[in-house]
Amino acid sequence: MPKTLYDKLWENHVVHQEEDGTALLYIDRHLVHEVTSPQAFEGLKLAGRKPWRVSSIVSTPDHNTPTDHWDEGIKDPISRLQVETLDANIREFGALAYFPFKDARMGILHVVGPENGATLPGMTVVCGDSHTSTHGAFACLAHGIGTSEVEHVLATQCLVQKKSKTMLVAVEGQLGPGVTAKDVALAIIGTIGTAGGTGYAIEFGGSAIRSLSMEGRMTLCNMAIEGGARMGFVAVDDTTIEYLRDRPFSPKGDIWEQAVAYWRTLHSDAGASFDRTVTLRAEDIRPQVTWGTSPEMVVPVDAVVPDPARENDPVKREGMERALKYMGLQANTPMTSIAIDKVFIGSCTNSRIEDLREAAAVIQGKHIAPNVKLALAVPGSGLVKRQAEAEGLDKIFIAAGFEWREPGCSMCLAMNADRLEPGERCASTSNRNFEGRQGAGGRTHLLSPAMAAAAAIAGHFADVRDLR
Amino acid sequence: MEKFVQLDALVAPLDRNNVDTDAIIPKQFLKSIKRSGFGPNAFDEWRYLDVGEPGQDCSQRPKNPDFVLNQPRYQGAEILLTRANFGCGSSREHAPWALLDYGFKAIIAESFADIFFNNCFKNGILPIVLPAAEIAAILQQVEATPGYRLRVDLPAQTVTRPDGHACTFEVDAFRKECLINGWDDIGLTLRHAEKIKAFEANRRIQQPWLFA
Ligand code: SF4
Numbered sequence: 001m002p003k004t005l006y007d008k009l010w011e012n013h014v015v016h017q018e019e020d021g022t023a024l025l026y027i028d029r030h031l032v033h034e035v036t037s038p039q040a041f042e043g044l045k046l047a048g049r050k051p052w053r054v055s056s057i058v059s060t061p062d063h064n065t066p067t068d069h070w071d072e073g074i075k076d077p078i079s080r081l082q083v084e085t086l087d088a089n090i091r092e093f094g095a096l097a098y099f100p101f102k103d104a105r106m107g108i109l110h111v112v113g114p115e116n117g118a119t120l121p122g123m124t125v126v127c128g129d130s131h132t133s134t135h136g137a138f139a140c141l142a143h144g145i146g147t148s149e150v151e152h153v154l155a156t157q158c159l160v161q162k163k164s165k166t167m168l169v170a171v172e173g174q175l176g177p178g179v180t181a182k183d184v185a186l187a188i189i190g191t192i193g194t195a196g197g198t199g200y201a202i203e204f205g206g207s208a209i210r211s212l213s214m215e216g217r218m219t220l221c222n223m224a225i226e227g228g229a230r231m232g233f234v235a236v237d238d239t240t241i242e243y244l245r246d247r248p249f250s251p252k253g254d255i256w257e258q259a260v261a262y263w264r265t266l267h268s269d270a271g272a273s274f275d276r277t278v279t280l281r282a283e284d285i286r287p288q289v290t291w292g293t294s295p296e297m298v299v300p301v302d303a304v305v306p307d308p309a310r311e312n313d314p315v316k317r318e319g320m321e322r323a324l325k326y327m328g329l330q331a332n333t334p335m336t337s338i339a340i341d342k343v344f345i346g347s348c349t350n351s352r353i354e355d356l357r358e359a360a361a362v363i364q365g366k367h368i369a370p371n372v373k374l375a376l377a378v379p380g381s382g383l384v385k386r387q388a389e390a391e392g393l394d395k396i397f398i399a400a401g402f403e404w405r406e407p408g409c410s411m412c413l414a415m416n417a418d419r420l421e422p423g424e425r426c427a428s429t430s431n432r433n434f435e436g437r438q439g440a441g442g443r444t445h446l447l448s449p450a451m452a453a454a455a456a457i458a459g460h461f462a463d464v465r466d467l468r
Numbered sequence: 469m470e471k472f473v474q475l476d477a478l479v480a481p482l483d484r485n486n487v488d489t490d491a492i493i494p495k496q497f498l499k500s501i502k503r504s505g506f507g508p509n510a511f512d513e514w515r516y517l518d519v520g521e522p523g524q525d526c527s528q529r530p531k532n533p534d535f536v537l538n539q540p541r542y543q544g545a546e547i548l549l550t551r552a553n554f555g556c557g558s559s560r561e562h563a564p565w566a567l568l569d570y571g572f573k574a575i576i577a578e579s580f581a582d583i584f585f586n587n588c589f590k591n592g593i594l595p596i597v598l599p600a601a602e603i604a605a606i607l608q609q610v611e612a613t614p615g616y617r618l619r620v621d622l623p624a625q626t627v628t629r630p631d632g633h634a635c636t637f638e639v640d641a642f643r644k645e646c647l648i649n650g651w652d653d654i655g656l657t658l659r660h661a662e663k664i665k666a667f668e669a670n671r672r673i674q675q676p677w678l679f680a
């Protein structure tokens with residue numbers, strides 16, 4: 001019987017299966033950061049246990065670390081303690097790789113893992129963080145877990161799981177100029193809704209997906225969780241294999257050849273059946289901007305803010321009205337007339353080299369609008385930062401009036417000092433526009449790096465296709 | 469998780485209904501990066517006269533002499549005896565963490581709030597439901613008898629008083645087995661440890677690049 005990619009990944013990791021289908025799945029890669037791991041390590045110690053296989057662990061602090069004045073260390077004592085606790089835990093137990101605060105390879109875990117070749121096709125990848133779905137870009141079974149599960153994986157190298165349903169999201173055709181993976185992700189969420197993927201593992205396929213770079217596929221899989229799916233993945237192809245060649249933790253020599261041969265099998269077989277299939281035409285996807293407080297509240301940039309009066313479902317209508325009130329927007333306002341206060345280019349969704357290149361291409365030789373109080377460019381990792389500097393992108397950002405920061409999660413969740421003030425409106429390349437996500441009372445609009453750059457220059461949302 | 473089989477221990481009374489988890493561990497302590505160390509802040513608002521903040525040295529804080537657990541005769545108690553609906557309110561697992569860290573291994577009550585009841589088992593604490601009349605009788609004996617101890621026998625499902633009177637209690641068979649063996653979720657998974665090892669060993673051969 002033809003198998004889906006999900007079937008193959010699942011079957012390759014089952015250690016034990018109960019009669020009711022509950023399985024013990026083996027975990028290949030465990031990503032660990034400072035916020036969700038302290039209690040797990042504590043639990044392990046209290047029980048007198050040791051991590052099962054420390055060589056599965058890749059770790060770096062990212063959520064709490066500041067993105068400027070690194071010489072001054074971490075000023076907030078509670079944040080500092082969390083980071084120091086991670087240092088101590090890794091020192092005590094060990095890891096395959098640990099990139100501490102200020103290390104040249106430190107960064108957002110979901111950027112750091114792949115760029116170091118620590119995320120390899122066919123792996124199960126878990127982390128106490130919902131955006132672990134990012135690693136699905138490499139045909140991994142990758143998803144977020146809670147703190148008790150972090151401890152469970154530390155102690156047993158396994159997770160207790162039940163199989164999900166499968167969904168194929170196929171995007172066929174060719175994406176237009178100025179339309180990126182972020183726009184595809186937002187368009188998909190706009191189509192299926194934020195709960196559309198609940199209970200499903202999503203495979204992204206179709207010619208438009210195959211033509212995406214690994215960076216683009218990571219952006220797409222990163223947002224799977226915002227569509228309700230715990231995981232999303234893309235089959236292995238030449239793009240995957242070329243990306244992984246010669247990365248620090250990628251296999252070398254004969255073992256590389258052996259690995260590649262296996263990786264080439266990681267795709268859904270012809271004729272494999274999915275529980276649900278959704279198809280989008282690439283040509284229909286325009287640059288997207290969210291207008292509300294959920295990623296599904298999204299429209300093309302050349303559209304207007306939707307009118308709740310035209311929504312028949314009373315629950316949805318009320319949700320739209322509440323969102324408009326929070327966002328300080330009127331129905332039927334053209335998106336391009338909405339002025340912004342801040343710009344954030346960064347986060348595990350869009351802080352890779354390709355994202356920075358796309359944004360830099362838009363702002364080159366221009367300057368941010370006078371009404372833009374702050375524009376942040378935050379590379380996803382130390383390696384991305386260095387690469388960008390080698391290409392001279394930092395100079396383009398700085399000349400345009402952006403602040404060029406140190407790597408970290410930054411204003412994606414505002415756990416450090418980077419945040420919105422109440423009422424401030426932000427063009428953000430991150431993944432969540434929930435109330436207060438970027439700071440209490442802050443208003444977040446999600447978009448692609450190129451679109452964020454265009455908004456920074458215009459001072460309001462602008463169609464990047466007009467600027468080219 | 470520690471095994472729970474038999475326990476012969478000093479009893480401390482908390483003669484009230486509806487002790488909620490906010491009372492057991494107030495919210496300001498949830499900021500902690502730890503799952504342990506909540507003991508000094510268990511019942512913080514009742515136990516101390518000042519306002520508790522995370523990170524204080526609690527041994528220096530003024531104690532409330534009227535709070536029953538502060539009485540010298542109840543120091544070192546491992547069984548908490550209370551009334552109805554113990555552990556109601558927020559679902560915070562910090563509540564059983566705090567009680568365990570304080571030193572309680574069993575809690576005897578007329579009834580427990582559901583989530584708290586479950587959380588106890590996850591953390592190796594035995595919650596025991598006894599009839600109201602039995603609780604009232606034991607409470608009287610505790611107050612009248614310094615150094616009052618009870619004997620809890622989980623396999624036999626009995627609580628025995630110093631006068632020899634024994635009372636039986638109910639416990640779910642699966643949970644009982646977990647407690648007696650000291651199994652938590654992790655413990656249960658580790659019953660398959662040999663299978664995991666074999667799986668892993670095979671994986672090392674089949675996909676050596678995963679074990680760099
Ligand atoms: S960048 Fe944002 S979404 Fe990604 S891991 Fe950090 S906080 Fe989470």
